[in-house]
Amino acid sequence: MSSINRNNLKLRAKPDSQTKESAVLILFYQDGNKIKLPLILRPVYAGVHSGQIGLPGGRREETDANFYETALREAQEEIGINPAEVTVIGHLSDLFVFASNHMVHPVVGYMEQKPAFLLDPREVDQLIEVPLSTLLDTSIRGITNFVVSGNIEISAPYFGVDGHTVWGATAMMLSELLSIINELEEDAR
Secondary structure (H helix, E strand, C coil), X not given: CCCCCHHHCCCCCCCCCCCEXXXXXXXXXXXXXEEEEEEEECCCCCCCCCCCXXXXXXXXXXXXXXXXXXXXXXXXXXXXXXXXXXXXXEECXXXXXXXXXXXXXXXXXXXXXXXXXXXXXXXXXXXXXXXHHHHHCHHHEXXXXXXXXXXXXXXXXXXXXXXXXXXXXXXXXXXXXXXXXXXXXXXXX
């Protein structure tokens, strides 16, 4: 799910001394007969991730013992989940996001019931509750052009979810997650 011309862009190719550490939470929960996970629509602001769909998360703070704690704290701040009700089951591969110079640590967890979401309007314009079955449906995947850094056009894969385009780092993390789920399903057969 990375951009087709990602390697050709004249952007920061790897982390450096200015790279910030952050973590996001991929949170599964049961809602009726469906397993879902929350995505967020970020507000429009002067920044590289303005108006984009993402996972709840953010920058690591010195008081965070580890990236699991960062992901849980940030998810609590952004969407109001109770970290004590989340069972962390692991993490995905770290992902360098060159656009914002962040090394992102994706954490995976689950809750026994649907959270009582409480959105921080400074961080979240809209909560998008996505059924896992929707993400597993390959018909929601496509490739389209995006303009990044103000004037660079790239061609990138995306997930079409609930009228929203999920692309970039979020799509790459979800793609890795779906690959793992598909492998587990194949092994179970």
